[in-house]
Amino acid sequence: MTKIAVLGAGSWGSVLASMLADNGHAVELYGNRQEVADEINQKHSNSRYMKDWSMNSKVHATLDLAEALAGSDIILFVLPTSAIRSVAKQVKAILDQSGSKPYLVSATKGIEPGSKKLVTQIFRDELYPDNSDLMIVLSGPSHAENVAQKDLTAITLASTSLDNAAKMQRIFSNEYVRFYTSNDPVGVQVGGAVKNVIAIAAGMLAGMGYGDNAKAALMTRGLAEITRLGVAFGGQPWTFSGLSGIGDLIVTCTSVNSRNWRAGYQLGQGQKLADVLANMGQVVEGATTVKAVHEICDKYSLDMPISEAIYHVLYEGADIKSEIKLMMNRQMGPEIRI
Ligand SMILES: NC(=O)C1=CN([C@@H]2O[C@H](COP(=O)(O)OP(=O)(O)OC[C@H]3O[C@@H](n4cnc5c(N)ncnc54)[C@H](OP(=O)(O)O)[C@@H]3O)[C@@H](O)[C@H]2O)C=CC1
Ligand SMILES: O=C(CO)COP(=O)(O)O
DSSP: OOEEEEEOOSHHHHHHHHHHHHTTOEEEEEOSOHHHHHHHHHHSOBTTTBTTOOOOTTOEEESOHHHHHTTOSEEEEOSOHHHHHHHHHHHHHHHHHHTOOOEEEEOOOOOBTTTTBOHHHHHHHHTOTTOGGGEEEEESSOOHHHHHTTOOEEEEEEOSOHHHHHHHHHHHOOSSEEEEEESOHHHHHHHHHHHHHHHHHHHHHHHTTOOHHHHHHHHHHHHHHHHHHHHHTTOOGGGGGSIIIIIHHHHHHHOTTOHHHHHHHHHHTTOOHHHHHHHHOSOOHHHHHHHHHHHHHHHHTOOOHHHHHHHHHHHSOOOHHHHHHHHHTSOOOOSOOO
């Protein structure tokens, strides 16, 4: 039996914790809300983040990080990107005392503004400066709501060590979630992070009444932007035609389960960003990652007009219709730039 500490008792953390307990592993779920932990331990549900769902009764929730980490073989991070660095620092202090070196798996999808770093780069800063092989990225088209219902799902596990990705594949897989391995953690993380920005744009188009052609154009040109940034970061171009690239882009741009899509939809209907984020009650990663993408475009002179338009609308008061007009009137050129 593998001992797994899942950090983040929101929607995805709870569902992954329950799935891993279904697979027969011992799971400790670390959260930051006493009422959520009490409900998980006493009623085996998490109604704040996952309505009408019963989780595996063997999952134990705690607000004590040291208790969650004790004896763990794997630490699965399912926190918002904004919390990764501070929690990683706390994890480091606890691991230093025990001397253990568990695998670090990240299910978080985002890029940290300021540092412009991916989650595994934050792990290197704060936890294991010399051992990327112990870091594995879990990413793909996987809304928590669907996995909770045991709907069929396929997800990528990526690591610089394919052996370690394959170890996680054996631990995570079951009859309803199929995991594939990859040796491109950078490309997999960029796909998972930047698709959230494109999903906000997809929601905006829907909220403004644009149709299927607009959605398809946005997703295709969005994938070109994701690939451009991913390759600039050192990712492999073919990763973006996989589950963590186009796969996750499809599900996030077309599903009402997506918080990023729903945020975009509400913005497209004229609501204010602050109200949309406050009412969501859950993380909208694209709204933060777009800041990092803007900084990356600036620093590396990358051409990412859709992502930049979302940044202008969210943080510079630009009007969505004017941004669309600007994009439609950009200098014309070839579809593929090599
Ligand atoms: N939901 C999904 O379907 C999927 C989500 N993901 C990714 O997983 C990550 C988490 O998303 P998700 O679970 O949906 O988000 P939620 O908003 O549902 O939950 C996040 C949880 O983390 C908690 N949290 C925030 N900061 C801390 C902290 N410092 N210490 C402990 N807990 C903290 C939040 O608490 P509070 O509410 O108090 O802030 C909340 O309980 C994101 O990067 C997301 O992109 C990936 C695939 C699927
Ligand atoms: O990453 C996800 C599905 O794969 C979840 O997307 P949202 O954060 O937009 O809900």
